[in-house]
Amino acid sequence: MRSPHPPTSDPLAAHVLAGADATEPHPAGVANGREGPPWAELLDGSDEMIFMVDRAGFVRVANAAAVQTLGLAIGQTVTMLPMATVLQGPPGSFELDLDERRLRGRGAPIGEWTSWYVRDVTDQVMRVDALLAERWRSAFLAEAGRRLGSCLNRVRAARTTAVLAVPALADCAVAVLDDERNLAWFRVDVGPEERTESAGSLLRRTLRPDSALDQAMAGLSVLDDPRLGDDIGALLAPGFGTVGSAMVVPLPGHTSPAGALILARHAGRAPFETVEVHLVRQFAARAGAAISAATLYSAQADAAEAVQRSVEPPELPAVPGVVLGAAYRPAWERLRVGGDFYDVRQAPDGSGNWLFVLGDVCGKGIEAAVQSGTARQSLRALWLTEPRPLRLLELLNQAMLTGAEPTMATLVIGTMTAGPTAEVAVTLVTGGHAPPMLMHADGQVTEVDLGGTAIGLIADAPFGEARLTLRPGETLVLYTDGVTEARGRSADNPLFGPDRLAAEIQAYRGAPAAVIAERVAQRVTDWVGERLQDDIAVLVIQAAGPSDAAGSAKDSRR
Amino acid sequence: MTAAVSPADRERYLDLVGDGAQTPAIDFALGLAERGVPPRDVVLDLVAPTQARIGELWARNEWSVAQEHAATHVSEQVVAALAARHRPPAGRGVLVVACVDGEWHALPARMFAEVARWDGWDVRFLGASVPGPHLISYLHRHGPDVVAVSCSVPTRLVAAYRVIEAAQAAGIPVLAGGRGFGPAARWGLRLGADRVAAGAGEAVEVLRSWPLPTVTGFDPLRESFVSDDEHVLIAKRNTQLVAAAMDDLAQRFPALGGYTAHQREATEYDLGQIVEFLCAGLFVDDPELFTTFLDWLRVVLGTRGVPPSSVDLVLDAYQQQLYDFPRARAHLAAGRRRKAG
Numbered sequence: 001m002r003s004p005h006p007p008t009s010d011p012l013a014a015h016v017l018a019g020a021d022a023t024e025p026h027p028a029g030v031a032n033g034r035e036g037p038p039w040a041e042l043l044d045g046s047d048e049m050i051f052m053v054d055r056a057g058f059v060r061v062a063n064a065a066a067v068q069t070l071g072l073a074i075g076q077t078v079t080m081l082p083m084a085t086v087l088q089g090p091p092g093s094f095e096l097d098l099d100e101r102r103l104r105g106r107g108a109p110i111g112e113w114t115s116w117y118v119r120d121v122t123d124q125v126m127r128v129d130a131l132l133a134e135r136w137r138s139a140f141l142a143e144a145g146r147r148l149g150s151c152l153n154r155v156r157a158a159r160t161t162a163v164l165a166v167p168a169l170a171d172c173a174v175a176v177l178d179d180e181r182n183l184a185w186f187r188v189d190v191g192p193e194e195r196t197e198s199a200g201s202l203l204r205r206t207l208r209p210d211s212a213l214d215q216a217m218a219g220l221s222v223l224d225d226p227r228l229g230d231d232i233g234a235l236l237a238p239g240f241g242t243v244g245s246a247m248v249v250p251l252p253g254h255t256s257p258a259g260a261l262i263l264a265r266h267a268g269r270a271p272f273e274t275v276e277v278h279l280v281r282q283f284a285a286r287a288g289a290a291i292s293a294a295t296l297y298s299a300q301a302d303a304a305e306a307v308q309r310s311v312e313p314p315e316l317p318a319v320p321g322v323v324l325g326a327a328y329r330p331a332w333e334r335l336r337v338g339g340d341f342y343d344v345r346q347a348p349d350g351s352g353n354w355l356f357v358l359g360d361v362c363g364k365g366i367e368a369a370v371q372s373g374t375a376r377q378s379l380r381a382l383w384l385t386e387p388r389p390l391r392l393l394e395l396l397n398q399a400m401l402t403g404a405e406p407t408m409a410t411l412v413i414g415t416m417t418a419g420p421t422a423e424v425a426v427t428l429v430t431g432g433h434a435p436p437m438l439m440h441a442d443g444q445v446t447e448v449d450l451g452g453t454a455i456g457l458i459a460d461a462p463f464g465e466a467r468l469t470l471r472p473g474e475t476l477v478l479y480t481d482g483v484t485e486a487r488g489r490s491a492d493n494p495l496f497g498p499d500r501l502a503a504e505i506q507a508y509r510g511a512p513a514a515v516i517a518e519r520v521a522q523r524v525t526d527w528v529g530e531r532l533q534d535d536i537a538v539l540v541i542q543a544a545g546p547s548d549a550a551g552s553a554k555d556s557r558r
Numbered sequence: 559m560t561a562a563v564s565p566a567d568r569e570r571y572l573d574l575v576g577d578g579a580q581t582p583a584i585d586f587a588l589g590l591a592e593r594g595v596p597p598r599d600v601v602l603d604l605v606a607p608t609q610a611r612i613g614e615l616w617a618r619n620e621w622s623v624a625q626e627h628a629a630t631h632v633s634e635q636v637v638a639a640l641a642a643r644h645r646p647p648a649g650r651g652v653l654v655v656a657c658v659d660g661e662w663h664a665l666p667a668r669m670f671a672e673v674a675r676w677d678g679w680d681v682r683f684l685g686a687s688v689p690g691p692h693l694i695s696y697l698h699r700h701g702p703d704v705v706a707v708s709c710s711v712p713t714r715l716v717a718a719y720r721v722i723e724a725a726q727a728a729g730i731p732v733l734a735g736g737r738g739f740g741p742a743a744r745w746g747l748r749l750g751a752d753r754v755a756a757g758a759g760e761a762v763e764v765l766r767s768w769p770l771p772t773v774t775g776f777d778p779l780r781e782s783f784v785s786d787d788e789h790v791l792i793a794k795r796n797t798q799l800v801a802a803a804m805d806d807l808a809q810r811f812p813a814l815g816g817y818t819a820h821q822r823e824a825t826e827y828d829l830g831q832i833v834e835f836l837c838a839g840l841f842v843d844d845p846e847l848f849t850t851f852l853d854w855l856r857v858v859l860g861t862r863g864v865p866p867s868s869v870d871l872v873l874d875a876y877q878q879q880l881y882d883f884p885r886a887r888a889h890l891a892a893g894r895r896r897k898a899g
Contacts, residue, residue, distance in 0.1 A: 150727040152698035160729065294698075301699045329687075490826055491801050503820065508624045512578065515624070515631045522662055526827070529796075 148290035161287040170263035189237035216260035245271035251288035311373035321418025325513030327521035338535035339368030359411025441473035472545035482534035489529030513540035563603040575629035619861035650678040651703035667708035670758035709738030789840040803875040
């Protein structure tokens with residue numbers, strides 16, 4: 001503790017002190033020398049900087065910490081001090097940075113003097129800052145993982161990568177997707193006024209070997225290399241200006257990088273620190289994983305979609321003299337296809353003869369769908385050379401028996417030919433399938449019982465055949481067992497059954513084929529309540545009356 | 559030279575579809591377009607309002623259900639014919655249109671899809687009742703700019719909610735539309751859709767003025783908007799509730815004894831529908847959903863000779879059964895009060 005007396009060489013201070021001595025209370029025991037408790041020693045022992053400033057702005061008391069840390073001297077005017085602004089203001093709390101130190105203090109008036117208590121909180125603040133920064137990095141990575149993790153689209157994952165990186169990591173980010181020929185890129189740039197997103201692509205062969213991007217595609221990171229500006233300049237937003245700090249990192253994929261991420265900061269922003277480089281790598285790892293997963297998913301989904309397209313129920317063709325309608329509802333599946341199928345094909349010889357088929361391959365889901373697609377294709381091929389339905393069925397049976405996968409199916413095959421008198425001659429054959437229903441002009445509904453066994457079971461299976469003539473006002477309904485065997489949701493889960501089906505068809509007497517088909521499918525769906533347990537396919541055939549002969553051409557599946 | 563659809567045109571069109579006269583109806587609609595009515599107006603001002611009329615005519619028992627469906631079928635063909643005839647511009651972006659799982663009314667979504675196409679969108683119409691996983695897989699694969707989910711019946715709102723959530727999780731913004739989302743499609747907002755529209759015309763306007771976000775801010779951990787799970791528990795008990803109500807009805811409404819099997823089934827179906835709408839109302843926590851349905855049901859039953867008071871008997875039966883479901887009881891009470899007032 002320095003003496004509260006001013007240096008005698010300063011007359012002004014001496015004057016002020018003299019005046020102050022007369023009016024201000026002195027800390028007890030200090031002003032008058034040796035008596036009382038040793039206050040000076042007590043204050044010198046504190047780590048806190050403690051000092052007093054008088055009304056005129058002169059330091060009057062200062063403990064050892066204040067002298068050492070702040071460089072105070074008794075009698076000094078505070079206007080000379082680096083922290084003058086604080087000390088000249090009204091007493092209160094403050095926090096300021098001084099020579100890389102963070103000081104936190106408060107002033108309290110004691111009479112006309114002000115006593116100041118100041119602490120060096122540099123370490124404490126640094127710890128908190130580091131903690132906050134760490135917490136921010138964790139939150140950023142968590143957010144990135146969340147957004148990227150729910151994205152199974154490659155392009156969108158790349159775009160999300162660039163979007164997340166700006167402004168958190170850089171002022172401009174370009175995510176580049178690796179590919180054999182074309183490198184698609186997505187860029188987000190935050191300028192002084194607005195944030196812009198853009199996309200484009202560049203040819204892989206135009207990449208200069210050993211350029212930063214080329215290196216990143218090979219798995220190497222490049223940080224603040226002098227040549228970096230030349231390498232990435234063309235990909236940065238136009239008008240980006242001088243690059244302050246930049247890095248190019250690979251987006252790690254499953255076996256090779258899925259792409260690269262370019263990050264650039266303006267000249268005014270702090271360069272990438274070590275801890276930030278670390279963060280960028282962790283971010284790139286998440287982005288790369290998301291892009292790779294999406295790429296893998298796309299490949300699988302492409303395959304599934306190709307299969308699905310090949311087995312989707314076809315659009316019904318326009319058959320002269322005939323009104324057709326169909327409905328198809330697969331059991332609830334990821335893919336909207338199942339083992340039920342139908343098809344209508346014209347005879348190759350231009351005879352005006354048409355083939356129709358409706359069937360059900362045992363099983364559900366994608367396997368059944370593929371099998372039904374095979375059966376449909378076989379039938380189409382056989383139809384090119386064989387016009388007799390019964391023979392077609394026998395050939396299909398043999399084809400299925402010799403196939404690699406044992407398949408059992410029930411189906412109805414028929415041919416139809418519209419005659420000159422608005423009547424349609426129909427031949428039906430079946431193997432073990434639910435009997436088609438025929439609604440007569442008076443609304444009466446009867447089953448067309450054909451017998452026969454399922455195909456794909458035995459070589460010389462017996463099949464049933466029937467011929468009938470469909471007149472205007474009559475309706476032939478083919479359906480799969482998903483219709484009649486649908487279980488209702490009421491207490492005892494009753495079967496939908498053929499009687500309800502017949503009643504439903506009857507209720508729609510006079511309606512066009514498409515409406516009847518859709519209605520049957522809807523009624524069964526309502527019957528089941530929630531999810532269909534089995535596929536449903538319905539094919540409805542009517543003889544076009546003279547009035548709607550023209551309309552039939554425009555009829556379609558929906 | 560833009561012409562407009564007149565009320566007389568709508569009357570004529572209603573007659574045509576009422577007769578199931580497909581070819582004349584198509585010719586009539588195409589004729590309007592040839593006279594200078596924009597195809598979009600043919601859909602929005604001719605087909606759409608006619609479909610609404612048809613629904614009313616059926617509800618009042620003036621049209622049979624077969625006639626209603628035949629007419630709807632004709633309208634579908636009309637929209638298809640207009641779509642085939644009028645090729646659209648392109649350039650606004652890729653829009654996926656899908657009906658939610660279990661929603662088989664495809665025509666409203668189809669009309670929106672075509673109108674949006676004429677407005678420049680590259681539309682992928684996925685049709686009726688698109689299973690959630692199928693839709694999400696499609697969205698991931700094709701990464702459209704926006705997905706529009708259509709729901710015409712409120713009982714499919716739970717399915718709609720799942721799809722909205724999953725689409726947003728995939729980063730695709732969602733437009734919810736259709737009568738199923740309620741007045742001004744407000745239940746769509748409640749389910750978290752980014753935008754909503756009540757009808758096809760409004761939906762196209764919404765899309766025009768929407769700066770589509772490239773990445774949606776979806777939080778998978780966001781709090782559910784439903785305060786309890788009454789709607790789940792009651793939906794599970796649907797069958798028992800209907801059976802109990804049927805017993806109750808048999809005692810207090812002797813005519814039920816003389817019902818044919820078909821009539822009994824139809825009654826059971828109606829009773830099940832009441833439970834489903836109750837659950838939907840609980841799900842969005844809005845009694846108006848349930849009371850609106852009951853108003854409609856009373857009209858439908860009334861015009862078919864079923865005394866509307868029988869609905870109250872059912873509500874009473876459900877009240878008794880659902881004694882420990884406070885929200886359900888409130889909705890049921892609202893349904894009962896509505897009739898008195």
